[in-house]
Amino acid sequence: METDLLKVEDLRTSFYTDEGEVKAVDGVSFILPKGKTLGIVGESGSGKSITALSILNLLASNGKIVGGEINFKGKNLLSFSDKEMREIRGNAISMIFQEPMTSLNPVFTVGQQISESIIKHQKLSKKEANIRSIELLKLVGIPSPDKRVKQYPYELSGGMRQRVMIAIALACNPEMLIADEPTTALDVTIQAQILGLIRGLQTRFGMSVIMITHDLGVVAETCDFVAVMYAGQVVEYSDIFTLFEEPKHPYTIGLMNSLPRHDVEIEKLEPIRGNVPNPKEMPTGCRFSPRCPAATDLCRREMPELLKDDDGNDVRCWIYSEKWEGEAEVTVYGEKRIAKGHGSETILSD
């Protein structure tokens, strides 16, 4: 379909260390429609940041994309040369990072750093680029931009630095913005400012956004679609409303049940037992099976595929496949789900 700006299919990225191959990303598929926001959620080590870095081919030297496709506007980015990728980065696709202090260069002024990509990609002169930098700073809500443009990163607060990062990312009017935990290091009142800013700019410029976060609140408020990652794989891909109303994968259900809320009273949290598996010793079968309350022998033996259902939502779980051998009604963290193998297509909730 033409409306899909980005379509990632079965992406696999490995790192080669002294102790052997580490499959950091091992089966990631999702679609980002044009103008929409896709959330990638997962806990530390789930591979969400590596997925983002793979899209831009910004992997460390021991990292390699070993399989899959990354189709951006119908073209597979993996077939691009280094030179072609340079034309994409910071131009058609921009990225902002979690810690703006470490991503900004401390020895250059804010203006120089914004100008860099403008001069490179849009072939403007230094003077013109400086004028454009001031415009961009104004756009991202920085007061007295003509003064700030001459300042160094250390002279700015955390929120201001993230605004500068966004200004750099927007410099060449990107079609897609990848935001990797853009507000994790910020206080909530500043987070609200930055999320509001990203949302506002998106509606104004029709940009598509990939929002990488561990915060389900941020996901609920900013995303249209969500890919939930666990141990290097997408375990569930869904539109935002279905995901929160009717999560399917036991990991997603467990994650939501673990979340303490500020807006409603929860008597007792129900955590997921155990820990995330070590990427060097992944469990056979479903990677969530050692922690899953519904796991059967099948789950421990064979890895489930990412199953697609009719409304375009995907889930990587045996419960929803024809092969399911357990009970017809499965209770996962207190939520009932109907297994597909028993002929019923509908999924009940209590």
Added chain:
Amino acid sequence: MVKKELLKVTGLKQYFPIKGGLMGRTVNHVKAVDDISFTIHEGETVSIVGESGCGKSTTGRAILRLEEPTEGSVVFNGDELTTLSKREMRTHRKDLQIIFQDPYASINPRQTVADVLDEAMTIQKILPAKQRRKRIIELLETVGLNEYQADRYPHEFSGGQRQRIGIARALSVDPKLIICDEAVSALDVSIQAQVLNLLEELQEEFNLTYLFISHDLGVVRHISDRVIVMYLGKIVEIGDKYSIFENAKHPYTKALLSAIPVPDPKAVKKHIVLKGDVPSPIDPPAGCRFHTRCPFAQDKCKVDVPELIVHEGMREGHQAACHFVEEIENGTLQAAEFEETFFG
């Protein structure tokens, strides 16, 4: 019901000197905590919330005298802590323990878990050396670790497990009060829930009192009985959990609560977006410290420091430091710019 006061903090100030000039004289102070008072009763969980730089961690450290407080009194179980000698303070630390955010940074990487726990018990003379091993195993089981892990080093554990070691160390000396300084902030949600449940179980089992320092209001709502909201070194609002989360009165508390994204895509999204950043604690604004960002600020707010008091419509024990609580509630005072929207 009269609850026993376990900790009473009065007029606590913590100023850090800023050295400058050729002679290294003190040129100014960072007023990290500036005259705060509160009480914690036995068996309850009190949280301090606020954004970075509000003084919440400094308060925790000042109570334990990990940093010597500039002024004020800290009475624990009837004893004034601030005037004790170093040696006397050390014996009191048996009753007051702390769990830090990053357990890896607060546990010696060259000691095994058993050594870590043994050292704590040796210093506080908890048990004769011969009986400690048994106690160590008990402690590990209490926090959900296994006997065979006793002789491992911290690096062999995951973040959640390391936090359990930190908890076991705090428990090893049978404390009365545990200060949890962002104790679950570095953990992933699924592990965080495990540790929060553990803390709740331990509280019940050992009748512990918690002072819980956190920036995460979801966690705070879940774990607390009462909540203290701090802004720039001052308490702006204090009250029971219900009052703070369902009936907040201070404009800052309201803004803070409304800024948190709600994990429900159908929730009504109305954020009060505050303007600008938190001012510097070196030279905090005169009058109400929040006036520079407050949408309701009046001239009075720029001059007079508001007192932390019970206003109309507030339960007993619920106090807010704002001149205009009543006026904001009944609508006679309107926000200058309540909602700041960006280009949307």
